[in-house]
Amino acid sequence: MREALVAAAFDLFLSSGFEATTIDDIVTRAGVGRRSFFRYFPSKEDVVFPDHDRCLAEMIAFLDAESDDEPVARVCGAARLVLRMYTDNPTFSVQRYRLTKSVPGLRNHELSVVWRYERAMANYLRGRFANRGDGSLRADVIAAAVVAAHNNALRSWLRSGGEGDASADVNHALEFVRGTWGAEGEGSEDEDTVVVITKRSTPLWRVVREIQTATGQDH
């Protein structure tokens, strides 16, 4: 019944437009009662994103599970769960992307969906970075960066009509973030190894200052 409602809704959204379609239109087409609609979806917007609640629950379970993963790598793994939801059904994902882009109300609804994923990741990272002074800042920035990287690659794929290898592109994008912050690991503040990445042309004094800070030799 849930699937029938989603299918009926999308048929109507694509033929008559999102705004012009009423919930009554949807239930009539699906051949069910109005109350059935609200048993599955709080609003007309929610029927456009029918799998996000399930995916968010899956992400939270993934992040709650025991794991030896380095924290940033783990959050990148969580982002891949969202990607899979899109790539499992490319036609639907591309249709929805076009619909969402053209209806401001849906775009705002999508922002709130994305925000919930970002919060789940930030909460997880906050826990893993609990022993760092800048843990909350670092958690928020990294969660935002992971979501932005994921969405950058996902949107390219959706714009292209679902052509090409979305996974490879998203992995590349996530690697950009993991490469920036992932190597440090949690609680490694007192560990021995220091990694300094710099350009060949960076003035030496600048590199030295960075190393002094990184190794705690700056006081």
Place this chain on the structure above:
Amino acid sequence: MREALVAAAFDLFLSSGFEATTIDDIVTRAGVGRRSFFRYFPSKEDVVFPDHDRCLAEMIAFLDAESDDEPVARVCGAARLVLRMYTDNPTFSVQRYRLTKSVPGLRNHELSVVWRYERAMANYLRGRFANRGDGSLRADVIAAAVVAAHNNALRSWLRSGGEGDASADVNHALEFVRGTWGAEGEGSEDEDTVVVITKRSTPLWRVVREIQTATGQDH
């Protein structure tokens, strides 16, 4: 008249709640007609964020202006314009923060406001990074990181009831992002990256010698 509408609206939101207050209530209290409300605000949500449109326009002008700033530093400067809007009126900002937190519809509206700032920053960075292969990815990730850092510090300040030095905290948070990506500047993709891995306890002179060798600055 605009200010009177905002003041009347906030009196009512704080005493009767956001949901229970109608636009009719607001215009009655402000002593103006209904059409006057809609001349200034498209919706009841917009009256809660009366200065964001102006601030966004200011940000876009700031980013469009000629400048020698390194791109990430420039975007951090743009974020500071948003902060100033909050700190210019701490009492109002704290009241609004509490209201927004308790009303899901307002929180979603705020997400769309934040999204517009982030888009403005990402568009600017995309222009500055146009000659890089990963320019669009880098632009999106850095814009998201700047917004997340800014909001992390801003929210702490709002949660504290507007106590303490918001500017110092936001500067510290932005510095975390600028320090991560800002030094590189645009167009530096073809430069060689040098990775130095060392023990925390290695004497500094030794690390410096290693870097001199690695970067070819040893002759």
